[in-house]
Each structure stands twice: as structure tokens, then as C-alpha cells.
Amino acid sequence: MRPDVLTAPDPGDVTTEAARRRAFAVISHPDAGKSTLTEALALHAHAIAEAGHVNGKSGRRHTVSDWMDMEKARGISITSASLQLTYRDTVLNLLDTPGHADFSEDTYRVLAAVDAAVMLIDAAKGLEPQTMKLFNVCKHRGIPIITVINKWDRPGREPLALMDEIAERTGLTPTPLTWPVGIAGDFRGVLDRSTGEYVRFTHTAGGARIAPEERLPATAALEREGQAWVDAAEEAELLTVAGANHDTETFLAGISTPVLFASAVRNFGVHALLDVLVDLAPTPGPRPTVTGGPRSVEDPFSAFVFKMQAGMDAAHRDRLAYVRICSGVFERGMVVTTARTGRPFATKYAQQAFGRDRHVVEHAYPGDVVGLVNASDLQVGDTLYAGPAVRFPPLPAFAPEHFTVARAVDAGRYKQFRRGIAQLDAEGVVQVLRSDLRGDQAPVLAAVGPMQFEVAQHRMATEFNAPIHLEPLGYTVAMRTTQTWVPVLEAERGTEVLRRDTGELLALFTDKWRLQTVQRQHPDADLTALVAA
Structure with missing residues (x-):
């Protein structure tokens, strides 16, 4: 069959295969262990033979997901993977996200492509600022959250205190x-609340191999662990009395979170x-569209681009577009349509990358x-489809707060x-802004956080062999505007108007007070806020 001749997918096959899928992201504050957890999941699902560790001792491997030189050097994730x-005949699509707050845009785009999230919390630090930011994004998008209290092998807070903090700060x-059986720093195992059994863990050298687990009944657990088991059992009973028991309906509705x-x-x-993840996380479902009703998983093929990545293979200057399949069956070689341009796109080269x-x-x-x-013709947010036209809502760009001029x-x-x-x-x-005054030789780079500039500078030198100078600008606020107001705004002190390649105009201000002054002087000015990071 020719690749450009499409046959309608068998609804039964699509429904069955979609029911086997779980798409989820791991979110947390930096250094809570996201990349380490990603590797541990891969290890337990037998996708890799040994797990690596970030910032480990000499001789330990780097995590597979952190492949960029900067990621290896700094021990943090700065690009999604x-x-x-x-696992158990279920296909788990795991999206690891950048941990640093400067890369919030990348994380937001990843969260648009998942159906559930694992919120990782450091046992000693509890809910940290970046965790709360990402939680709020999940809440806004209606993404159910599974909570994991990580690093229980290190000194940390009381488990009941952590439960109180989750309830008070998230509302979940x-x-x-x-x-846990044993206090933070003395992690022996866990009490399984569904069975009352003790799941005992055994250490392995360096944590590179799967840790053996042993299930013991309560009587054997008491004999082995003594007071540590008694304490765990009493606290678990308190949870039962308080009604802190899992309920699937409230979990999927974003009211409760399994821990x-x-x-x-x-x-x-x-x-x-x-x-x-297999038993509780939601399966792919209908997805809202810009026009018309939601796109059902049984409908003809559709997907959207949530990330672009280049420079992964030093031998080939290829460009990879990550797409989330929303409906139908993807077949390598099929020709699909890009909703933004109406142009065909041949999917001859399709890969999964980790x-x-x-x-x-x-x-x-x-x-x-x-x-x-x-995928040189594709952009972040593009919808791809076969059959009847469809378009999914665009992915918003965050409001940049840092600006610098780039020169070769x-x-x-x-x-x-x-x-x-x-x-x-x-x-x-980064976001690239231009103006006739500055010209193409001095574009303005805009970012949510300054580390984005470091990544840009590093990649320009190593991938494109075009090192750049960066000259910081004194702007901190960006607002959308229209062509009518450009002359008025550019006449104001501490203000400049630049455009994106899409034609969208952004008015830059030195600070919020300058913006407020301009708005008082021109109350009718067309100034619209961007999405805050």
C-alpha cells in the first residue's frame, strides 16, 4: 500500500491500544530526583540494565535522559526527554521535564502532552516553589496527580507533617x-495499606540494580521491625480513621492524590x-479542539507538536519534532497535513528517542x-492530521522577563x-524578537530565566559553530500590542517595541512602574498581558 493512501483505523484496535497507554510527566523542584526516578522506572521495567545517578560518586554513570554536555556538567535536566x-502489558509514555525554573516553558509544553503527573517531593524540603508552580499548571489543565515522597533514605520530616502540608498548600x-516503616533516614520498607503487609527493601551496591523486595505479614513484620512497625501501623490506622483512603473518582477529578x-x-x-500508574492513571481520552467538539481516540489520525529538539546527533544536523498522538493510528510513511500551513508532511523517518x-x-x-x-517545516504547537481537518488549541508562550542582544x-x-x-x-x-532598527544582525533574545541564554550561547558555539556575544538589556516586562500603538509607545522613555517572527508585537518596559506610568498617560493603549511563568 502506498504510504499516502490511508485506510480508516479499526476502532476496536485503536480503543484497545489506547486503553493500554498511560502518558505521564514527572514534575518537581530542582534536585528532588526527577531524572533519577526516570532511570529507576526504566530499570524496573527492564528498559535499561543499570541506573545512573546525578552528581554521584566517582565511577557512577550519568542518567541516560541527561544527554547534553551542560546537563552532565551541572547535574540538572535542562531539556525534556x-x-x-x-510494564504488565501496559505501555507507559514517560516524559521527564526540566527541573530548573528557568525552563518553565518547556515543562508547560510537556504537561500539555500528558494525561497524568507524578509530583516528586523531597522528604526533607516538602513542597518547594517550583513544585507549586507546576502543580498549579496541572490543576489548571485538570491533570490528576500522583505524589511520591522521595529521598526517604535520608533525614527528613515527619510523614504526617508532610501530609498536612500537601493538604494545606495544594488543597488536595x-x-x-x-x-514508611522507619523514620526518614532509616528506610526499611513500607506498609501496604491495601493489604496490611510489610514490603521490606534490601539495599544493593550503589543503587544501580533493582532492590529486592520481600512481602511479610503483619505478625512477621512486628517480630522483625519491632517498634518501627508498631509506629507505622498506628499512623496508618490514624489515616484510615481520618478517611484518607484512595478513591478513584476523587483522584481523577483532581480532588485527592495517592501518595x-x-x-x-x-x-x-x-x-x-x-x-x-498501570492501575490508577487515566488512559488517553477525547481531546478538545479549536472548532467543533472533542477529538475522540477512535477518530482518524491526529497529533500535535509539543517540543522541537536539534543537536541530539552530532553526526547529523537533524531536527526532531516530538508529537503526542491524540487519535487514530500513526503509520510510519503516512502523509499527514499540517493545520497551520495546509501543507503535506511525509513521516518517512519516525523514531522514539530517550x-x-x-x-x-x-x-x-x-x-x-x-x-x-x-521536521524543518514544523513548529511547536502545530497540529497534524489525516482525514477531516482538525486543529488543537495553541500552546501559549510565557511572558519573558530577561532580554539580551545577540551578536555574532x-x-x-x-x-x-x-x-x-x-x-x-x-x-x-529562547524567544527571538526583532525590529527594523536593530536589524537581523542584532536580534533580541527573550527568556523566562537567564539560564536559557547560557544554553543558547553554548549551542550556538558547539552546534552551529557561530559563537555569540550577549549584551543584556534593561527590560523586565513584556506586553502584547498592535501596530497602531507602536509610534506612541516607542516615543516613551524606557520602552521599545519588537516583533516575533509570527508578526506578533511585544512592547518591552524597563519595569512594572514604567508600564503603569505609560498606561496612566495612555489609558486606551492596546496592551495585553502574556501568560505568566
Whole structure:
């Protein structure tokens, strides 16, 4: 069959395969252990042979998901990664997200592509600012949340105090599925609240292998652990009396959150999380569209681009578009339509990627994430479809708070400079703004956080062989405006108007007080706020 001749997917097959999928992201504050947990999940699902650790001792491996040189050097994730695992005949599409707050835009785009989230909390630090920001995004999008209290092998807070904090700060009712045996720093195992059994963990060298688990009845647990078991059982009984028991309906409605205790670095409690994802996380469902009703998973193929990534293979200057399948069946080689342009796009090269590891994809179903290679015509937020036209809501760009002028160090490499800047803009690494006054040789880079500039500068030098100078600008506030108001705004002190490649105009102000002054002087000015990070 020719790849551009489409047959309607068998609704039964699509429904069955979609029901086997779980698409979820891991969110948390930096250094809570997201990448380590990602590797632990891959280890327990037998996708990798050994787990790596971030900032570990000499001789330990880097996590597979952190593939960029900057990620390895700093021990943090600065780009999202995808991984497909199979566990208990269920396909788990895991999206690891950047931990640093400067990369909130990337994380927001990832959250648009998942159906559930795992919120990772440091046992000693509790809910931190970035965790709360990402929680609020999940709440806004209606994404159910599974909570994991990580690093229980280190000194930390009382478990009941952590439950109180989750309830008070998120408004969710925590419903622990497991309860720790042993205080934080003395992690022996967990009490399984559904069975009353003791799940005992055994340490492995360096935490690189799956930690053996042993299930014991309550009587054997009491004999082995003594007072630690008594304390855990009494606290678990308090939870039962308080009504903190799992309820599927309230979990999916975003009212409650199942809680697990774990140590990702030691691979403790990881199997329990995999089981919870299979048993409790939602399957892909209908997706809202810009026009008309929601797109059902049984409808003809549709997907949207939530991330662009280049530079993953130093030998090939390819460009990978990550797409989330929303409906129908993806078949490698099929020709689909890009809703933004109306142009056809051939999917001859389709892959799944985790770090730099890639595998060819022949078929994919709703909930899956596929990387389309050589996707130079695609942009973040694009809808792809076969059959009747459809378009999913666009992904908003966050309001930038940092601005700098980029100039090529070597004027003779201007072609590489332009290509590199355009690439970073398309990927969403930074937002690129221009004006006739500044010209194409001095575009303004805009970002939510300054570390985005470091990534841009690093990639311009290493991938495009076009090193750049950065000259910081004194603006901190950006607002949308229209062409009518450009002359008026540019006449004001501490204000400049620049445009995105889409034609959208942004008015930049030195600070919020300058903005307020301009608004008082021109109360009718067309100034609209962007989405806050």
C-alpha cells in the first residue's frame, strides 16, 4: 500500500491500544530526583540494565535522559526527554521535564502532552516553589496527580507533617497507598495499606540494580521491625480513621492524590509507582479542539507538536519534532497535513528517542509520543492530521522577563548565525524578537530565566559553530500590542517595541512602574498581558 493512501483505523484496535497507554510527566523542584526516578522506572521495567545517578560518586554513570554536555556538567535536566516503557502489558509514555525554573516553558509544553503527573517531593524540603508552580499548571489543565515522597533514605520530616502540608498548600486530600516503616533516614520498607503487609527493601551496591523486595505479614513484620512497625501501623490506622483512603473518582477529578514513599536513588518503592500508574492513571481520552467538539481516540489520525529538539546527533544536523498522538493510528510513511500551513508532511523517518538512544517507530497509538525527523517545516504547537481537518488549541508562550542582544563573534559566519538563531527560536529554547532598527544582525533574545541564554550561547558555539556575544538589556516586562500603538509607545522613555517572527508585537518596559506610568498617560493603549511563568 502506498504510504499516502490511508485506510480508516479499526476502532476496536485503536480503543484497545489506547486503553493500554498511560502518558505521564514527572514534575518537581530542582534536585528532588526527577531524572533519577526516570532511570529507576526504566530499570524496573527492564528498559535499561543499570541506573545512573546525578552528581554521584566517582565511577557512577550519568542518567541516560541527561544527554547534553551542560546537563552532565551541572547535574540538572535542562531539556525534556521521553521514554516508552512496557510494564504488565501496559505501555507507559514517560516524559521527564526540566527541573530548573528557568525552563518553565518547556515543562508547560510537556504537561500539555500528558494525561497524568507524578509530583516528586523531597522528604526533607516538602513542597518547594517550583513544585507549586507546576502543580498549579496541572490543576489548571485538570491533570490528576500522583505524589511520591522521595529521598526517604535520608533525614527528613515527619510523614504526617508532610501530609498536612500537601493538604494545606495544594488543597488536595492526600491518600497514602504506602506508609514508611522507619523514620526518614532509616528506610526499611513500607506498609501496604491495601493489604496490611510489610514490603521490606534490601539495599544493593550503589543503587544501580533493582532492590529486592520481600512481602511479610503483619505478625512477621512486628517480630522483625519491632517498634518501627508498631509506629507505622498506628499512623496508618490514624489515616484510615481520618478517611484518607484512595478513591478513584476523587483522584481523577483532581480532588485527592495517592501518595507513595520511595527512594529513587536506592530503587526503593519504584515497583509500587509502576503498579499505581498501570492501575490508577487515566488512559488517553477525547481531546478538545479549536472548532467543533472533542477529538475522540477512535477518530482518524491526529497529533500535535509539543517540543522541537536539534543537536541530539552530532553526526547529523537533524531536527526532531516530538508529537503526542491524540487519535487514530500513526503509520510510519503516512502523509499527514499540517493545520497551520495546509501543507503535506511525509513521516518517512519516525523514531522514539530517550536521550540520544533512538528506535524506529512503525506504528503508534493515542497516548504515544513519536519523534519526527527532519521536521524543518514544523513548529511547536502545530497540529497534524489525516482525514477531516482538525486543529488543537495553541500552546501559549510565557511572558519573558530577561532580554539580551545577540551578536555574532565572527561576522564571516553570519549565515550560520542566522540559521542557529532561527533554530533556537523554533525549538523554543529562547524567544527571538526583532525590529527594523536593530536589524537581523542584532536580534533580541527573550527568556523566562537567564539560564536559557547560557544554553543558547553554548549551542550556538558547539552546534552551529557561530559563537555569540550577549549584551543584556534593561527590560523586565513584556506586553502584547498592535501596530497602531507602536509610534506612541516607542516615543516613551524606557520602552521599545519588537516583533516575533509570527508578526506578533511585544512592547518591552524597563519595569512594572514604567508600564503603569505609560498606561496612566495612555489609558486606551492596546496592551495585553502574556501568560505568566
